[in-house]
Amino acid sequence: MKITDPRFDLIRRCHDGEASPAELAELEAHLREDPSFRNAYVRYIQMDLSLGRMAPQHSKPQTGPIQSAHLASSWRWIPAMAAGLVLGMFTTSLIFAFSERNPATPTQITKLGDGGFGERIGKVPSGFPPAFGLWSGDDSEFVRNDPQGGPPALRFVRAERESMLPSAGAGSCDVYQLIDLSALKSKASSGEATLSLSVQFRDARASEGETVRFIARIYLFSGAPDSIQAGWPLNRREALAIGSNQIDSRGGSPDSRSHVTAQVFLPPLADFALVHLIANKPDFRAPTNAQATFGEQFIEEVQLTLKTPLAPPPAISRR
Amino acid sequence: MEDSDRSRHDHFLRLFMEQEERLRIFVRSLLFSREEEREVMQEIAIVLWRKFDPATDQTAFARWAFGVARMECLAFRRDRGRDRHHFGEEVFDLLAEVVLEQADHLEEEHQALQSCLQKLPSDHRSLLESAYAPGVKIESLARTLNRTPMAVYKTLHRIRLILMECTQRILTAAEPT
Numbered sequence: 001m002k003i004t005d006p007r008f009d010l011i012r013r014c015h016d017g018e019a020s021p022a023e024l025a026e027l028e029a030h031l032r033e034d035p036s037f038r039n040a041y042v043r044y045i046q047m048d049l050s051l052g053r054m055a056p057q058h059s060k061p062q063t064g065p066i067q068s069a070h071l072a073s074s075w076r077w078i079p080a081m082a083a084g085l086v087l088g089m090f091t092t093s094l095i096f097a098f099s100e101r102n103p104a105t106p107t108q109i110t111k112l113g114d115g116g117f118g119e120r121i122g123k124v125p126s127g128f129p130p131a132f133g134l135w136s137g138d139d140s141e142f143v144r145n146d147p148q149g150g151p152p153a154l155r156f157v158r159a160e161r162e163s164m165l166p167s168a169g170a171g172s173c174d175v176y177q178l179i180d181l182s183a184l185k186s187k188a189s190s191g192e193a194t195l196s197l198s199v200q201f202r203d204a205r206a207s208e209g210e211t212v213r214f215i216a217r218i219y220l221f222s223g224a225p226d227s228i229q230a231g232w233p234l235n236r237r238e239a240l241a242i243g244s245n246q247i248d249s250r251g252g253s254p255d256s257r258s259h260v261t262a263q264v265f266l267p268p269l270a271d272f273a274l275v276h277l278i279a280n281k282p283d284f285r286a287p288t289n290a291q292a293t294f295g296e297q298f299i300e301e302v303q304l305t306l307k308t309p310l311a312p313p314p315a316i317s318r319r
Numbered sequence: 320m321e322d323s324d325r326s327r328h329d330h331f332l333r334l335f336m337e338q339e340e341r342l343r344i345f346v347r348s349l350l351f352s353r354e355e356e357r358e359v360m361q362e363i364a365i366v367l368w369r370k371f372d373p374a375t376d377q378t379a380f381a382r383w384a385f386g387v388a389r390m391e392c393l394a395f396r397r398d399r400g401r402d403r404h405h406f407g408e409e410v411f412d413l414l415a416e417v418v419l420e421q422a423d424h425l426e427e428e429h430q431a432l433q434s435c436l437q438k439l440p441s442d443h444r445s446l447l448e449s450a451y452a453p454g455v456k457i458e459s460l461a462r463t464l465n466r467t468p469m470a471v472y473k474t475l476h477r478i479r480l481i482l483m484e485c486t487q488r489i490l491t492a493a494e495p496t
Contacts, residue, residue, distance in 0.1 A: 041348065049340070282459065
């Protein structure tokens, strides 16, 4: 099937979500009846996935012009990297939202240190956390009460550039906490336990403005935290598993709260978790060295819950 | 972790990694959406791990994994109750067959694609890199570029077709005569 075949435009419309029901039915008819169309359709899907896979996964979403000098190296399929990439994709595959079809029950609740920010006040320490149970990160502060009288909270103040990515502008204010999982090893041995990170964010802007994206992430690693500290964030692909979820806010409802839950399968090899909470301005476009500012965005509560399944996995008969 | 658990885990990882890209292509071909594909792939990985029999060999695992993927796609459609057209099961089987056939050449395709990407004009490469960066929405990218989302979608489509033709040419030339 030549690329000038008008049916490729049908594939595009279906692929991009523009197709009408009649066009989807037409696509199905071609798939059922024409082997060459079927081959072309699968190749098109494969091309799209390959491009997504080969894109530079370490970068933040690009919103401005991209220097072509960066492209030659970033759009390169490097066989030596393939195994790591595949492993990374596999572990990413185990990110999931526990659905109704897989009922789970909490059996143990592990509270994060300072999960409610109760007693602390003042600036959050800068940089990567030096030990378990401590919050640290970009410019942010613990506040006892925000101006509207809310609960103790962590306030995002300003984005900072990643030291490992010095040429990038900064649209994200990141805070972190390391969690020791050694006490959960016995729970993880079944390979079916999950960790659920639940975060209550608040956007206190009285009127609507630019979009702020609240992101909750949890990374699970084996080994010791200092093994990832030096190379963060470029080494986040070394995580055994990653859970992530997000919500966008434009403000205008200062009394409402946004709950974001990220869940992750708990591999038996996991030794510690890194909780990563972010306020991001996705439309932030600025020259190098610019930093997005926040100030009216808060984290009010963070909770980490261990979940184990209700029933043992179904047995499978051996052939 | 017990040695037997580790061995089961390692064996599963090897088999799953061999099939993951094929499964992903299959799931995307049925569901279209990147987000839905990711969600269903997560479910598939979980089901496969939970029900994994360490005695399974490579061929049996591939057959089983595609069966699970098929069931998960059907379950996803049923659970979401989406009011839209869904492929019949005959098409599921036909697409699975094509994916398995074409997957034998995935590595060659990747290498050809790498070569073709380098031949693209720099503005096309820039657009691809922007559009495929993690978390990017075409709508916001279009605003950045002062273009309509439809124009961006169509340009990306044209670039994909150029790349398909280029990779096909390379693969055909490399075929033994």
